[in-house]
Amino acid sequence: MPPSAVSASRHVPLRARRALLALAVGAAPVAAQPVRKDAPALRLPKLFTDGMVVQRGVPIRVWGWAAPNAPVAVTFRGTTGRATADARGAWAVQLPPAAAGGPYAITVAAARDTLRVRDVLVGDVWVASGQSNMEWPVSAVTDAPAVIAAAHDSALRQFKVPISWAERPEDDLAGGSWAPADPAHVGAFSGVAYFFAKELREHERVPIGIVNTTWGGSAIETWLSADVQGLAPDAPAKTLAAERARLEKLRDSIQARIGVVPERDPGLVGGKAVWADPALDDASWSTIAVPGYWEGQGFASVDGVAWYRTTFTLSADEARAPVRLLLGAIDDDDVTWVNGVEVGRTAGYNVPRTYTVPTSALHAGANSLVVRVSDYSGGGGIAGGDSPRLEIGGASRSLAGQWKFKVAELAVRMDAQRTNKVAAITYDKMVHPLLPFPIKGVIWYQGESNANDDAQARAYRGQFASLITSWRKAWQGSAPTFPFLWVQLPNYTAPDSVPSASGGGWALQRESMEAALALPNTGRAVIIDVGGANLLHPTNKQDPGHRLALVARRVAYHENVLASGPTYRSHEVRGDSVIVTFDHVGGGLTSKAPDASVGAFALAGADHRWAWANARIEGNRVVVWSDRVHRPVAVRYAWANNPVDANLYNRDGLPAAPFRTDDW
Numbered sequence: 131m132p133p134s135a136v137s138a139s140r141h142v143p144l145r146a147r148r149a150l151l152a153l154a155v156g157a158a159p160v161a162a163q164p165v166r167k168d169a170p171a172l173r174l175p176k177l178f179t180d181g182m183v184v185q186r187g188v189p190i191r192v193w194g195w196a197a198p199n200a201p202v203a204v205t206f207r208g209t210t211g212r213a214t215a216d217a218r219g220a221w222a223v224q225l226p227p228a229a230a231g232g233p234y235a236i237t238v239a240a241a242r243d244t245l246r247v248r249d250v251l252v253g254d255v256w257v258a259s260g261q262s263n264m265e266w267p268v269s270a271v272t273d274a275p276a277v278i279a280a281a282h283d284s285a286l287r288q289f290k291v292p293i294s295w296a297e298r299p300e301d302d303l304a305g306g307s308w309a310p311a312d313p314a315h316v317g318a319f320s321g322v323a324y325f326f327a328k329e330l331r332e333h334e335r336v337p338i339g340i341v342n343t344t345w346g347g348s349a350i351e352t353w354l355s356a357d358v359q360g361l362a363p364d365a366p367a368k369t370l371a372a373e374r375a376r377l378e379k380l381r382d383s384i385q386a387r388i389g390v391v392p393e394r395d396p397g398l399v400g401g402k403a404v405w406a407d408p409a410l411d412d413a414s415w416s417t418i419a420v421p422g423y424w425e426g427q428g429f430a431s432v433d434g435v436a437w438y439r440t441t442f443t444l445s446a447d448e449a450r451a452p453v454r455l456l457l458g459a460i461d462d463d464d465v466t467w468v469n470g471v472e473v474g475r476t477a478g479y480n481v482p483r484t485y486t487v488p489t490s491a492l493h494a495g496a497n498s499l500v501v502r503v504s505d506y507s508g509g510g511g512i513a514g515g516d517s518p519r520l521e522i523g524g525a526s527r528s529l530a531g532q533w534k535f536k537v538a539e540l541a542v543r544m545d546a547q548r549t550n551k552v553a554a555i556t557y558d559k560m561v562h563p564l565l566p567f568p569i570k571g572v573i574w575y576q577g578e579s580n581a582n583d584d585a586q587a588r589a590y591r592g593q594f595a596s597l598i599t600s601w602r603k604a605w606q607g608s609a610p611t612f613p614f615l616w617v618q619l620p621n622y623t624a625p626d627s628v629p630s631a632s633g634g635g636w637a638l639q640r641e642s643m644e645a646a647l648a649l650p651n652t653g654r655a656v657i658i659d660v661g662g663a664n665l666l667h668p669t670n671k672q673d674p675g676h677r678l679a680l681v682a683r684r685v686a687y688h689e690n691v692l693a694s695g696p697t698y699r700s701h702e703v704r705g706d707s708v709i710v711t712f713d714h715v716g717g718g719l720t721s722k723a724p725d726a727s728v729g730a731f732a733l734a735g736a737d738h739r740w741a742w743a744n745a746r747i748e749g750n751r752v753v754v755w756s757d758r759v760h761r762p763v764a765v766r767y768a769w770a771n772n773p774v775d776a777n778l779y780n781r782d783g784l785p786a787a788p789f790r791t792d793d794w
Contacts, residue, residue, distance in 0.1 A: 171197045171219075172243035175301075177567055178236070180248045181308035183287050183339025185255045185568040186230045191607050193222035193566055196240040205237045206250075215240070220301075222566065224607075228252045230336035251285060253337025254330070255569045258323035259353065259561070260576030262346030263617070263667060263674075268324050269317035271671045281316040281324075286331050288319045291343035295549060296559035297367040299355070303563045308339070320344065322575055322617065325675025326682070333683060341569070343560045348550035349579040350593045353561065356554040358600045366554045373548065381542040384431055388537060395435050395538040397502065405437050405538070406467040408498035412439050418535035421458060421517055423509040434541035438501040438512060439534040442520060442527070446494040453492060454521040455499070457483040457529075458514020463504040469497055479505075482514060499529070506541050551579070566606045571613030571651075571686050573678055578619065578666065581639035584632050591642035598649055613686040615653045617674045618643055618787075620661030621772040629732045629740035631794070634771035640788055653681035656695055656787045658768050658776050677784065692716045695784030701765055701791055707755040708733060708765045715750045717781035728752055729775020730768045733759040738794055740766070752778065764792035 174194040184190050192204045196215040204211045204223040211223035232251035237244065258264055268277055287308050294304035309315035316324065320342045327338040345352075356365055385391060397405030404410070418427050424436060444453075457466065461479040465472060469492065474485035503511060512518060517530040550556060580590045598614045605612065618640050632638060646652055655677035660668045677693075684693040696712040696719060703709075712719065721728045728745035733756045743756040743765075754765055768776040768788035778786040 171200070172202075172238065172240045172245060174238060174245055174247070175563065175567075176303040176306050177289060177341075177564065178247050179289075179307045181250075181287055181310065182247060182289070183251045183253050183255055183308070183337050184228075185570060185608070186252045186336065187227050188568045188607055188609075189227055190225040190252075191222060191566055191568060192225065192236060192238065193220070194238065195219045196221055196243075200240045202238065202240045205239075207234050230254075232337065251287070251337035251339070253285070253339060254334070255339040255341060255567070256323070256327065257341045257343060257564065257569055257572045258320050258326075258575075259343050259572060260574050260617075261344065261348045261579060263578070263671075264320055264322055264573075264575035265342070265344035265346050266321050266667060266669075266671060267317060268319045268321050268671075270669060271321040272669045274317070278313050278317050281311045281313055283311045283328070283331060285337040286311040286324075286327050286340075287337070288315075288323070288340040288342055290318065291341065291560050291564075293345050294559045295352075295552075295555040297370060297555060298363065299558045299562040301563055304559065321671030322675045322678065323573060325672050326573060326678045329676060329679035330682060330687075333679075333689070334687060341564060341567075343564065345550050345556055345560070347547045347579055348556055348576065350576060350590060350597060351553040352550050352556035353576070354554060354593065354597055355557050355562075355600060355604070358596050359553055361553060366552060366558070369552050370544075370549075370555070373544065373552075377542050377544070380431060381540060384540060384542070388429060388432070391434075391537050391540045393539070397435075397437050397538050403465070403467065403470075403472075403500075403502065405439075405502070405536075406470050406472075406498075406500040408469050410439075412534045412536070415439070415534040415536045417532045418511075420512045420530060420533045421514055422511060423461070423513045424511040424535070425509050429537065432537060432540065433506050433510065434537065435502065435504050435539040436510070436535060436537045438503065440499050440529065440531075441496045442499060442529060443496055444492060444494055444522070448522050449492040449494045449497075450489055451523045453487040453489070455483075455485045455487055455518075456516070456521060457485075457501065457512060457518045458516040459483070460501070460503055461505055461508065461510050461513050464512075465502045467498075467500045468492070470500075479508070482516070502538075507547060561601070565604050568607035569605065569612065570608075571615065571682070572601065573615050573617075573682075575617040575674070577639050577643065578622075581619065581635040583635050584638055587635040587638035587642060589642075590639055591645050594643055594646050595649065598646060598652065609651075611650045613651045613653070613682065614646075614649070615655070615678055615681050615685065616643060616646075617655050617657060617678060620657045620665075620668055621659070621768075621776065622661045622663070622666060623771040624663050625772045625774045626770050629742060629766070630770065631738070631740070633766070633769040633790070636771040637769050637788065641790075644787070651685055653685045653693065655681055656785050658773065658788060659785045661772070663772055680784075692780070692782050692784070694787070696778060696780050696786040698767070698787070698789035698791075703762060706760050706762065707753055708762050709748075710752045710754060710765060710767075712750060712752070712786070714784075715780050716784070719747045719750055719752065720779050720781050721747060722777040722779060723775070728778050730770075730773040730777070732756075732766045732769065733762040734764045734766075734792065735759050735761050736763055738792075747778075764790070764794075766790040766792070 200215045213221040215221040233249045236247040292304040323340045463477045465475040471491035520527045680693040683689040694714040699711045699713045701710045731743040731745040731754045733743045734740045741758040745754045
């Protein structure tokens with residue numbers, strides 16, 4: 131059962147999902163942990179590791195912890211700064227600004243303790259934040275093998291902030307380290323941030339550091355501090371306590387229905403799949419219809435791990451023939467065995483399973499088939515629309531019917547995709563510890579989790595503006611209006627056959643983000659041409675990164691470059707047509723349609739009823755008309771969740787930004 135579009139652990143291709151899980155600290159968020167009593171007296175923030183990049187042109191801040199009242203000396207590039215730890219042991223030193231360069235070392239000494247951070251570069255530090263499309267790793271982008279093989283830039287580096295949360299603002303991260311953009315490390319970089327930084331490296335010729343603080347599926351509320359949202363300091367803790375109580379109640383109710391389930395899967399012992407043994411006695415197991423979700427068969431609200439077992443019979447000739455096992459789609463992940471031999475495993479709820487069974491695993495007579503299914507949200511089970519079957523030579527044999535079934539593990543725990551919607555807790559652990567670290571600016575790609583309906587998308591306008599202004603106010607040692615750039619949401623979901631009144635949550639969410647352009651030193655990259663109806667996570671991260679880099683070159687580096695596609699300037703109604711004039715046309719307007727027609731325009735009259743319209747380019751203007759609207763009063767372009775034929779560009783290759791002239 132597919133969940134909503136905002137669940138980052140779903141709708142993700144296998145390669146990308148494995149990469150994202152590998153980045154996510156054991157695939158689970160990390161709750162805040164207390165500092166160990168036996169921790170060294172002198173320590174630096176997790177951000178200060180070998181290979182770090184510090185911001186050029188501003189005072190360099192070094193901070194950390196030592197014994198209370200201890201004197202601390204910090205040396206960098208031949209200059210030493212001194213401080214005394216306060217009663218809690220906290221200290222901070224500010225050193226003179228430095229020009230781009232390196233590598234250098236930072237040496238910190240207190241009493242008999244000395245710490246040294248090596249291979250430090252001075253350049254520009256960009257924070258990359260948001261949800262899964264910013265988190266999406268280079269290893270899963272279009273042409274990933276070639277991109278990874280070509281990465282050889284030791285002056286482009288990333289620090290990956292571990293996915294984590296805290297109930298109150300914390301002073302340090304859960305972990306992390308800096309890594310260079312080389313074939314051994316770049317696969318774990320944010321794809322958008324990598325292509326963005328790579329282009330800046332080519333044009334600015336200074337080291338670039340990316341601080342990647344992202345969490346797939348996260349809502350904007352979790353990236354805003356509690357005080358900015360008008361919440362009491364203990365509000366996040368109370369929300370999490372209520373969630374824990376709900377989960378305990380849910381666990382009790384499930385186990386009252388299906389019996390006690392162990393904390394951990396007993397089918398795996400020491401890494402061995404003991405429940406895949408053909409000789410296992412499964413007489414006490416339940417039975418379940420396959421295909422079908424287990425929720426509708428007596429196991430409602432169950433998330434976790436379950437095992438399926440059945441048998442099939444082969445003749446001696448069939449056991450020697452080529453055999454393929456087709457199980458259809460399994461929700462979410464599976465590992466499959468035949469006669470105790472693993473024949474395949476797949477991650478992803480919407481991926482049809484097709485496994486070749488080696489003849490060495492088969493024999494005449496009864497053969498055992500076992501499937502271990504993991505599901506952590508929505509429906510679960512062997513539930514694909516196609517009935518599971520065997521293909522033996524050229525023949526097909528159904529495996530549909532009653533299978534043995536047993537729940538092995540309940541995932542009644544803090545769900546990452548609920549946790550990362552809780553107000554402030556991601557800010558408290560993944561942003562707040564970064565605030566003393568001067569930066570050049572922020573790039574942001576988030577909003578899918580806040581575009582589920584019109585009201586949520588409209589609320590984003592104030593939330594996004596608050597996030598920008600509050601981050602700028604809280605970030606220490608950086609420009610008070612440092613550049614804040616973002617990626618506009620792409621086209622997504624099924625196209626509308628007729629224009630909707632509001633345009634939909636994604637259209638309104640783009641408008642809410644667009645309003646933030648009124649703030650100084652902001653900019654956005656339009657990617658209305660990168661998505662697709664079923665493409666929540668476009669693998670094309672090259673275009674978003676390139677377009678963000680253009681915006682940065684103009685906003686942050688003050689280059690005279692065209693950084694935007696055509697944007698609405700004005701319109702004029704002439705009879706039954708509307709003539710729209712654009713800014714940022716560059717070398718001129720163009721259409722990507724073979725016949726040069728322009729799509730995705732809509733018109734409405736005084737009755738507020740919208741109709742798709744025809745459009746053609748005339749110089750730097752577009753003439754729009756519709757046989758169904760004889761007296762137009764308003765015009766829209768690409769105003770839908772997934773606008774069809776949004777093909778208006780400037781000749782520099784940048785797409786026109788969606789707009790509307792009404793406020794209905």
